Amino acid sequence: AQSVTQPDIHITVSEGASLELRCNYSYGATPYLFWYVQSPGQGLQLLLKYFSGDTLVQGIKGFEAEFKRSQSSFNLRKPSVHWSDAAEYFCAVGTGTASKLTFGTGTRLQVTL
Amino acid sequence: DGGITQSPKYLFRKEGQNVTLSCEQNLNHDAMYWYRQDPGQGLRLIYYSQIVNDFQKGDIAEGYSVSREKKESFPLTVTSAQKNPTAFYLCASSSLGDPGTEAFFGQGTRLTVV
Secondary structure (H helix, E strand, O other): OOEEEOOOOEEEEEOOOOEEEOOEEEOOOOOEEEEEEEOOOOOEEEEEEEOOOOOEEEOHHHOEEEEEHHHOEEEEEEOOOOHHHOEEEEEEEEEOOOOEEEEOOOEEEEEEO | OOOEEEEOOEEEEOOOOOEEEEEEEOOOOOEEEEEEEOOOOOEEEEEEEEEOOEEEEOOOOOOEEEOOOEOOEOOEEEOOOOOOOOEEEEEEEEOOOOOOOOOEEOOOEEEEEO
C-alpha cells in the first residue's frame, strides 16, 4: 500500500524568504504525485502534479516541486513567500487511473511579516 | 461555473441520529470520493465511486454509507454507528482514464455532534 510522509507539522518563514516543504512517499510503481493547498475551513486547491516527464514541475502561485525517485521525495519549493501563502499544504500520491489519493498529514505554513 | 457543491457548510447532529451530507458536481466526472479530515491526520478516504450504482469502501468506511444513483450526486450518510463523527468532510471528483488525473474538491462540510 502507498503512503506519504510530511515530516514537518508546522513551518514558520518570513515574508520574502524561500520555502521548502518536504514530502516522502512509498509506492511500488511509478507514482502520481500532487501538492494541494488548503485555506482554513476551505476545500483543497491543486498547486501542481507530477506523473511523468520532466522531474521539475511548475505550478500555480509561483510554486514548483522536484520529483526525486532515488530519494522517494517530491518537495515543494517557492523562492519568495508572500503572506497570502499561509495555509496548510498536503502532499498526495495517486495510483493508476482511479485517482484515489493517499494524503500526508499536512504541513501548516505560517508567514511572518 | 463548473464545480463541486457540498451542503450544508455546517451541520450539527445529536448523538444517535443519522445525518446525510450532500455532494453535487457538474464537471461530468465519472469518479467521486468522500474524505474525512481530522487535525493532524490529513485526509482519509471513506468511500469512492467510479460509476453510477457502484461504490467501494475506502480506508475508514465503518459507520458510513453512500449511494450513487446519479452521476452528479454522491451523498454520504453518517450513521449512529460512527463512534466519532465530529470532523470536516470533503467531497471530490475526477475524470477517469488519464493517468495522474487530478481530483477537484468541494468546500467541505463541518459536522459537529452535540
